[in-house]
Amino acid sequence: MKNLILSTAALALTAGFAMADTVRLGTEGAYPPYNFINDAGEVDGFERELGDELCKRASLTCEWVTNDWDSIITNLQSSNYDAIIAGMSITEEREATMDFTQGYTRPSPSAYAAMSADIDVNTAVVAAQTGTIQSSHVATTGATLVEFTTPDETIAAVNGGEVDAVMADKDFLAPFVAETDLTFVAEVFLGGGIGMAFRESDDELRGKFDAAIASMKADGTLNDLLDKWEIEGKF
Incomplete structure (x- = not known):
């Protein structure tokens, strides 16, 4: 525990x-x-x-x-x-x-962020936090899902080139997009x-x-x- x-x-x-x-x-x-x-x-x-x-x-x-x-x-x-x-x-x-x-x-957007705007999120390697609606969504697409225990690890993975993109709540990703080389690639509404x-x-x-x-x-x-x-x- x-x-x-x-x-x-x-x-x-x-x-x-x-x-x-x-x-x-x-x-x-x-x-x-x-x-x-x-x-x-x-x-x-x-x-x-x-x-x-x-x-x-x-x-x-x-x-x-x-x-x-x-x-x-x-x-x-x-x-x-x-x-x-x-x-x-x-x-x-x-x-x-x-x-x-x-x-x-209200339901608010989840988003993909990547180092390049050319990433195809449906075929890319995508990081998401374990047990989230984002990880469940990625698993239903053609992308390869890589799960991490903490949200910070997902950011480190995309910044370090371990994955092509990260998916999380857009509100969480926004500061990283504003302050680093990450860019929003796509967004989707999930959950209630x-x-x-x-x-x-x-x-x-x-x-x-x-x-x-x-x-x-x-x-x-x-x-x-x-x-x-x-x-x-x-x-």
Whole structure:
């Protein structure tokens, strides 16, 4: 089992709220702008701000837990945390074993990036992170899929010439395209937007977060947060 790194975010403290009732939010901490670890060693990014606000609106005390992506679902099911908030797209396959809130982003584009605009993504060697909707998509094309454990490894692979292209969320790839020789080659819409994932037995807790997401949509603060972090998929 992967080591878990805890960073406490005490939110909306209420009289008599026991530590046993702390809600643990699981994230990867390695997928900016959605989630990453800042210089202070704390979870940061769009989902950190979003999660903190959702906990406040739901009158919950929350704690952040980081976990490697390849075991993030397994550790949710093992009760090492209570929810996943980690740039996880809502898909039929995942909904077979977990329950999701409504999306806190609309479906936004996934993209291919390469060192050359002439790459044919349907025949190329393409890197993607293991267990993502992008890796599943590449596997359905004529491309050769090479999977990596972390998103940073996919970038290193294309920059180092190990693969022809990388596929990931366009929001994640955008800074690398802006700052390096990578260029966008193609994009595609996958999944049903990004939401929080819960064990199927935790419907009451899921409902509290679902209502909080709805309230942020209604008052415009969710779109404000998406704008702040330059994430596509506004409502």
